[in-house]
Amino acid sequence: MKATAEVQNLFRAIPFGAINRIPWWLSAAVVAVGLLVLMPVAALTGIAAQGDAEIWPHLIRNVLPSSIVDTLALLAGIAVVAGSMGITSAWLVTAHRFPGRNILVWLLPLPLAVPTYITAYIYVEIFDSAGLVQMAMRDVMGWTSRSDYWFPEIRSLYGCILVMSAVLYPYVYIAARAMFLTQSASMLEVARVLGAGRFKLFTVIALPLARPALAVGLSLALLEALNDIGASEYLGVRTLTVAVYNTWLNRGSLPGAAQIACVMLAFVVALILIERYGRKDRRYATSAKRSRVVHPAPLFGGRAWIAAMLCSVPVFLGFILPCAFLIREILRGSLFEQFDAEFLEHLLTTLGLSITATLAVLAVATLLVSAARIAKSPLTRSTLFIAGLGYAIPGTVLALGLMTPLVTIDGLIGTIWRYLTGERLGLLLMGTATAIIIAYVLRFLSIATGSLSAGLDRVSPSLEDAARTLGSSRKDMVWRIQIPLMRPALASAALLIFVDCIKELPATLLLRPLNTETLATQVYTYASRGRFEDGSLAALVIVLIGLVPVIQLVRSAETRLRRPERPDSPSSSPSL
Incomplete structure (x- = not known):
């Protein structure tokens, strides 16, 4: 009792203002979550500082220059190509009508279900010198060797x-x-009256107004690219992520890998700052009343087919081609026979880890967001910000930073257990599925906190004030008001987190227990042995599992964005 009272007094003594409006145990939980997210970064810094004095000069001379150049070039290229694909297709399907538009609206987001490493393996099988395309070209043209022609x-x-x-x-x-x-149709109407054409409407009005959201979307794409290890390694691009992996496992230098990982964190911070700068002092608000949206204008003739082609190419490259290849390989090799007890075990392991991590993330995020809603204090705001850093930490760096803390905690628990029982206790965290779940929670916590915060911000504080006036406790207010109102946001966050957990490779690859495989690591193992086609069934199952949540997200987003206007609003909106 005395110890409990001392802990209560400790947390009540923290000078965080409004924190005293929430229970001491909730304050402790909020602090624990913040420390848990910062723990890998602190451990990583400590490991890097323990390295031999000769490691850093060696890395600067032989590893970092090429890795930094490849990483910068890759991120710059993805920013241009992925940005062009996303912006162009979004504007065309929103502002115009053309053949196939209604189907493309649903197809364009589907590549989210296909992991980058699976797409890389498939493209090598199709476009490499021994792939399907070049073999067909040699057969048709009569070429006898690769030197007879040029191919990218x-x-x-x-x-x-x-x-x-x-x-x-x-x-x-x-x-x-x-x-x-x-975006409101009124602004575009004014521009049209002043003589602006379609291209000028896009470049001068629509695109600048969308700049804050584009900065967020592009930064997420670049962070995912920085997290990748399977695709870049297989395609021969020695990024910083690949350098961390090779230095740690292939060269046996944990401090050297930690030092490279610290350089990666600098890239992450730079991307976050760029994203913040992209939204700096740019807040565009419309009327409180629901604005009229622009109805898509029809395109005719060649313009219509060019628009259809521009929107179809990303879907073909990112979704149709990979899925068609996987189905072909499965049918060709009769790979359905692989669906045996061992494959079912890998599938259940994947689903078990993903579901457990998703539930854990939602529970922690609900705790943080509810605490921040009850007490808008510096502590809760700071913890929400810290929780958002997890998604920015690449999986390789996160796994590396978790090693020392998990081993230390295991040692502490083992010492206490041996003192109490006299028996040795095995590893509880490191080298078990728990380590993978912890990595998933830290990495994807920001998805849930962001979604739940946005959902709860739409709830009027007067509802909670009325509940408090009627005598509801904080616990009742959370369970009976906040959580029911957050259900749509909880569902969206759960779908996103589940898809990301299914696809996650770097953290799973480095923290998995011995003789434990998920579908992602199984595909990686086949590809590393030069037999990716044997992993086609596992790859297709990953895509199919991720496809259902993505379709549901698209469906809910389209429904929300296209809610019917109020009866008093005009029945139609102008076209561009």
């Missing part, structure tokens, strides 16, 4: 930019389409 090399920086852009452009597309759909 898929295992290159340019190939990696194309592959990743084809998968990551939906981040930009979704953000851009949401902004284009919610």
